[in-house]
Amino acid sequence: MGHRAVLSSSRTRSQVSATAERSHRLRTRQLVVLSHLDCLSRVPADELEPLVDRCVLRVFLAGETILTERKPEEFFFLVLEGNVRLTMHNKEDKQVLLGVLSRGDCCGEGVLFGDFSGRVGACAETDGYLLQLSTVEVRSLLSTSPHLSEALRRPHLHRLVEGTLAHGPLFSQVLPLERLSLAPLLEPVHYPRNCCIIHQGDQGQALYVIESGQVVVEQDGQVVAFLDEGDFFGEIALICQRPHSASVRTLTPTDVLCLAAPRFYEMMAQHPDFEAQLRSLARLRQMADQVRMGDTERVHRLELTLSHGLRRGSRLLVRSPGLCPPRLPPVRGGLRAAPRVVAAAPERSPSGGAGCSGCVPPVSGGGGVY
Known part of the structure; x- marks a missing residue:
């Protein structure tokens, strides 16, 4: 019995050791895969390692939506294989192509840095494999992972510029490579x-x-x-x-x-x-x-709007959301989470002088001026 127990214990230790070795090799391969992605190539292994357990492999077929425009997302993605189209709608509500992503690129990272508006949409152009990561979990790592933070912030800042150019009437018809x-x-x-x-x-x-x-x-x-x-x-x-x-x-x-x-x-x-x-x-x-x-x-209406912050319409932009009455609750929105009100403005005359003067209207000049 003692000899059998020793053999059984030896086999158990061998199995545990073999399992640990396989797990180590698998983890090493996963780290290598992450380090070979262009967007993470400069991130040291000790900052990449926490991502390994947080990655979920996703398969998207051609035409499937990955990120929905104007909808805050819980995840961002790393492209392992396939092509992904990034698009957005400009001020004239026309869809504009921002670019096509391939292996090593990422999308949806803006939420990590405060862009909660979800202004960019992503769609699989071909069948592909993507790694999905929770934005909440990754955001918690950024304060202690400066290289990872910089690596993900770089494409985010680039897309801020790209998105701003594509959003307006001046550059929206320019080819993505020219905007780049x-x-x-x-x-x-x-x-x-x-x-x-x-x-x-x-x-x-x-x-x-x-x-x-x-x-x-x-x-x-x-x-x-x-x-x-x-x-x-x-x-x-x-x-x-x-x-x-x-x-x-x-x-x-x-x-x-x-x-x-x-x-x-x-x-x-x-x-x-x-x-x-x-x-x-x-x-x-x-x-x-x-x-x-x-x-x-019209000039008189604009001046009253500027002085009193009142406008007949459906939408006001808010400078001081704390001054909004309860029936006009402020909603976070916009590229930099600028406070906005999305509610019916009270039916009253601007000349009456009521209001907190905290609002400005989204009256656009429609393009370049002056």
Whole structure:
């Protein structure tokens, strides 16, 4: 009996040892697979290892939805095999192709860094294998995994620029590869609330594309328009080589992408089709401005909206959500989780002076101005 017990114990130890060895080899192979993905290639093994137990292998057939646009997702994905199309809808509600992902790319990582709007959709272009990870679990690792955080933040920032360009009317028709080449030329700049970005009468220094936030356009002291995410301004002064015809001031903390004048002219020279499109938009903008300035009632409404924060309509953008009455609850939304109200505005006259002056309307100028 003693001899049999010794043999049985020896076999058990051998089986446990063999199982542990197989598990170790499997884990090593999984780490190698992760390290060979382009988006994680610079992340050290000690930061990749916690991901191994959190990865779930998913199979998506061609045409299947991976991420739904404008819907916050619980997961993000690493592409192991196959192609994935990234798309979004621009301000005119037309679908725009952002790019096609392949092995080593990731999608849905924006939620890790505060982009809860789910503004990008992803669809399997071919049958493929993807690794699914919980955003909550991975976010908890980022504070102690600086290389992993940087590796995932890089494509997120790139897509912020791509998405901003594709969202507006100016760059949405540009091919993804051309937007990709343009992105490094843009300099991100942050402006606090009530800061003048351009002054009427000054020479043009750059083309500006709004990444997040809202601005007001004022001409000769009168409110002309409100602009928000995806809108652009400053191009008319550059195209016509004349001083700005209006001032642009921030209503909220605002992030813009700046294309400096020298790079702007270089891009115009390299892309004649883009120059023609931009000149056409500028002409339309100038014609619309002349009509707007003659519409005294519209100018008066805009000024009342700016001073009282009231507007008849279905949607208000909120600067101070704590001041909202209960029937107008603030809802987090937008590229940088800017507070928004999505509810019916009270049916009352702006001239009555009621309200907290905390709201600004999403009245868009529809494109480049000034």
